[in-house]
Amino acid sequence: MAGSTLKIQDLHVEIEGNEIIKGLDLQISGGEIHAIMGPNGTGKSTLASAIMGHPSFEITQGSVELDGEDVLEMEVDERARAGMFLAMQYPSEVTGVTTSDFLRTSINANREEGDQIPLMKFIKKMDKQMATLDMDESFSTRYLNEGFSGGEKKRNEILQLLMLEPKIAILDEVDSGLDIDALKVVSNGVNSMRSDDFGCLIITHYQRLLNYIEPDYVHVIMQGRIVKSGDAALAQRLENEGYDWIKEELGIEDERVGQSQEA
Numbered sequence: 001m002a003g004s005t006l007k008i009q010d011l012h013v014e015i016e017g018n019e020i021i022k023g024l025d026l027q028i029s030g031g032e033i034h035a036i037m038g039p040n041g042t043g044k045s046t047l048a049s050a051i052m053g054h055p056s057f058e059i060t061q062g063s064v065e066l067d068g069e070d071v072l073e074m075e076v077d078e079r080a081r082a083g084m085f086l087a088m089q090y091p092s093e094v095t096g097v098t099t100s101d102f103l104r105t106s107i108n109a110n111r112e113e114g115d116q117i118p119l120m121k122f123i124k125k126m127d128k129q130m131a132t133l134d135m136d137e138s139f140s141t142r143y144l145n146e147g148f149s150g151g152e153k154k155r156n157e158i159l160q161l162l163m164l165e166p167k168i169a170i171l172d173e174v175d176s177g178l179d180i181d182a183l184k185v186v187s188n189g190v191n192s193m194r195s196d197d198f199g200c201l202i203i204t205h206y207q208r209l210l211n212y213i214e215p216d217y218v219h220v221i222m223q224g225r226i227v228k229s230g231d232a233a234l235a236q237r238l239e240n241e242g243y244d245w246i247k248e249e250l251g252i253e254d255e256r257v258g259q260s261q262e263a
């Protein structure tokens with residue numbers, strides 16, 4: 001099957017009556033890796049959560065379509081079944097559910113009844129992907145994210161990605177809190193997904209991750225919109241020069257900074 005296309009048009013998102021995303025356009029297709037960068041509190045996580053259907057985020061205008069299907073009409077689980085995946089900036093702990101059970105349930109929830117993944121096949125696949133991510137076997141039997149270090153949570157998010165094999169993935173700050181070895185491991189995991197059937201949006205605060213996962217497109221988000229797009233060179237320029245030059249170019253004076261809970 002050919003890759004999918006996620007098309008976001010004129011998206012407006014509010015939280016508690018505050019408009020955070022203010023007319024955002026973005027299109028991601030299979031085979032493409034996009035990165036979104038931007039200062040703290042500009043709405044990067046809001047964008048990710050809104051696309052995936054988090055109930056706190058109200059979409060007041062615009063559209064999100066996956067291969068022409070209205071994503072905003074889908075329930076959260078339908079979005080996953082349609083092939084969308086979100087790795088969250090702050091993954092939650094789930095007591096009483098092991099990582100392995102969670103993964104198997106998630107995979108099966110995305111498959112038809114009567115077409116559940118055979119147990120041995122699942123175990124083989126999990127062993128293989130945990131090895132790719134340099135994860136200790138003991139993870140599979142631990143409760144999901146409980147007591148996981150920041151880096152372990154991030155690896156675990158990428159394990160979910162490799163196991164679920166979505167068509168479109170959004171990775172929110174998967175690099176935060178990672179040391180250089182973990183960063184390489186996580187990047188290798190994402191790179192192993194690269195194919196025409198896989199489109200990816202990487203949200204990151206730092207350019208560092210993009211040394212390991214080379215994006216085809218880089219976008220800058222400010223004031224709830226994409227204000228600039230380019231290739232990997234744009235990320236490098238942001239690393240070297242910060243965001244001020246873009247603000248100057250656009251005549252933005254008062255960019256809201258420092259209000260998010262960014263790690």
Ligand SMILES: Nc1ncnc2c1ncn2[C@@H]1O[C@H](COP(=O)(O)OP(=O)(O)O)[C@@H](O)[C@H]1O
Pocket residue numbers: 015016020038039040041042043044045046047056259260261262
């Ligand atoms: N659950 C929430 N309730 C109220 N305000 C929120 C909530 N989540 C985010 N915000 C606000 O929305 C803005 C964008 O936040 P966020 O999307 O997390 O930014 P980023 O990920 O770009 O750092 C910030 O001003 C933040 O305080």
Ligand SMILES: [Mg+2]
Pocket residue numbers: 044045046089173260262
């Ligand atoms: Mg964020």
